[in-house]
Each structure stands twice: as structure tokens, then as C-alpha cells.
Amino acid sequence: MRTSVDALSDSLFRREDAPRDRATLMDLVFEQVTKEQIGDRGKLTSLLQKEWSASRDSERKLDLGLLLTDVLINQREWQRAKEVCQQLTGRYQxxxxxxxxxxxxxxxxxxxxxxxxxxxxxxxxxxxxxxxxxxxxxxxxxxxxxxxxxxxxx
CATH class of the missing domain: 1.10.287 (Helix Hairpins)
Incomplete structure (x- = not known):
């Protein structure tokens, strides 16, 4: 059974700027969150939104949607998080x-x-x-x- 962590891992490791030595998932998440807080606040959100929208695999789409919701909650973007969640509850009842x-x-x-x-x-x-x-x-x-x-x- 795939988890949200697997979905995020896939998204981060497939990126063009992913480290060549295959850093741990936590390293990549920390890197993205740090970049987001210092510079472009929406980079991680944009990455997850893009991956979530493009995903055709049902399980992966659910995992990415839950991750996106977590990120939006942490950014205090309640309305966007709610919209994603409502799509998830409609599709994964x-x-x-x-x-x-x-x-x-x-x-x-x-x-x-x-x-x-x-x-x-x-x-x-x-x-x-x-x-x-x-x-x-x-x-x-x-x-x-x-x-x-x-x-x-x-």
C-alpha cells in the first residue's frame, strides 16, 4: 500500500533539480520548505498542485491531495485547503x-x-x-x- 510519503517522494525525486545522490525524502522536504520560507512561498504548493492535477492514478492522486491539503493547512490557506478536501471527499467517499x-x-x-x-x-x-x-x-x-x-x- 502506497502512502502520502511515497507520493511526495516520487514527486520530489522526479524533479529536474533533484540531488544526484538521492538524498532522503526528509532532506528534500526540508530543502523545499526552507526555500519556500526564504524565497518563493508557493514553490512546494505549486509542485504538489501540479502533480496532484496531473495524476491519473487514483491512489497516488489521493495521497498527493492529502499532502497538498497538509501544506495548505500549514500555510494557513484554509479556503484552498478546504476546496482540495471537498474534491477529495467527493471522489474518495x-x-x-x-x-x-x-x-x-x-x-x-x-x-x-x-x-x-x-x-x-x-x-x-x-x-x-x-x-x-x-x-x-x-x-x-x-x-x-x-x-x-x-x-x-x-
């Missing part, structure tokens, strides 16, 4: 992970709105909190279902 990401994103959006006096609106906060709870329930249901399927097959 049986996988619980996009729903977990969506719950985190919705909760972070609600908290950020609560902490910002100029944008604090109780209706918006309530809606975002409800969206987070709904996504959490969906995650929990799908996770428990998948866990039950695995338990019964062993």
Missing part, C-alpha cells in the same frame, strides 16, 4: 482521511474567525463549527467502518 482534514480545516477557520474581532460573526462561527462537527462525524463513521472491515477480515 469511502476513505476517512479527507474527512478528518476537512474537520480540522473547518475548526481552524472557526477559531481564526472567533479570534479576529473584525471578522467575528456568530452565524459564520456557528456554521463553521457545525461543518467541522459534521466532517468529524463523517470521518468517525468511515474510520470505524473501515476498521470493522479490517478486523473482520483478519
Amino acid at each position: 469511502r476513505d476517512s482521511r479527507p474527512y478528518l482534514h476537512l474537520a480540522v480545516i473547518n475548526m481552524m477557520m472557526a477559531v481564526e474567525t472567533m479570534l479576529s474581532p473584525e471578522t467575528a460573526n456568530s452565524d459564520d462561527i456557528e456554521k463553521m463549527s457545525k461543518n467541522a462537527m459534521d466532517a468529524w462525524k463523517e470521518f468517525k463513521t468511515k474510520y470505524e467502518h473501515a476498521k470493522g472491515s479490517t478486523d473482520s477480515s483478519t
Whole structure:
């Protein structure tokens, strides 16, 4: 079973500027994140977005989408992360992970709105909190279902 790390590894190692000595995945990620913080903030995001959009392999596309969502969350780009997650939940309805990401994103959006006096609106906060709870329930249901399927097959 391929993981998100495998997908990122494939993306980084295939790059034209990948190190010739095949550095570890963590070296490459650190290099990209460092470059992003110092200079071009969107380089890693752009790389993942491009790879995600171009991928035709279903598993790899899911892994890249989850990685892209993680990066966007870390960059506090809630709306873009939410849009990617919504595409993932629409396409991979049986996988619980996009729903977990969506719950985190919705909760972070609600908290950020609560902490910002100029944008604090109780209706918006309530809606975002409800969206987070709904996504959490969906995650929990799908996770428990998948866990039950695995338990019964062993």
C-alpha cells in the first residue's frame, strides 16, 4: 500500500533539480520548505498542485491531495485547503482521511474567525463549527467502518 510519503517522494525525486545522490525524502522536504520560507512561498504548493492535477492514478492522486491539503493547512490557506478536501471527499467517499482534514480545516477557520474581532460573526462561527462537527462525524463513521472491515477480515 502506497502512502502520502511515497507520493511526495516520487514527486520530489522526479524533479529536474533533484540531488544526484538521492538524498532522503526528509532532506528534500526540508530543502523545499526552507526555500519556500526564504524565497518563493508557493514553490512546494505549486509542485504538489501540479502533480496532484496531473495524476491519473487514483491512489497516488489521493495521497498527493492529502499532502497538498497538509501544506495548505500549514500555510494557513484554509479556503484552498478546504476546496482540495471537498474534491477529495467527493471522489474518495469511502476513505476517512479527507474527512478528518476537512474537520480540522473547518475548526481552524472557526477559531481564526472567533479570534479576529473584525471578522467575528456568530452565524459564520456557528456554521463553521457545525461543518467541522459534521466532517468529524463523517470521518468517525468511515474510520470505524473501515476498521470493522479490517478486523473482520483478519
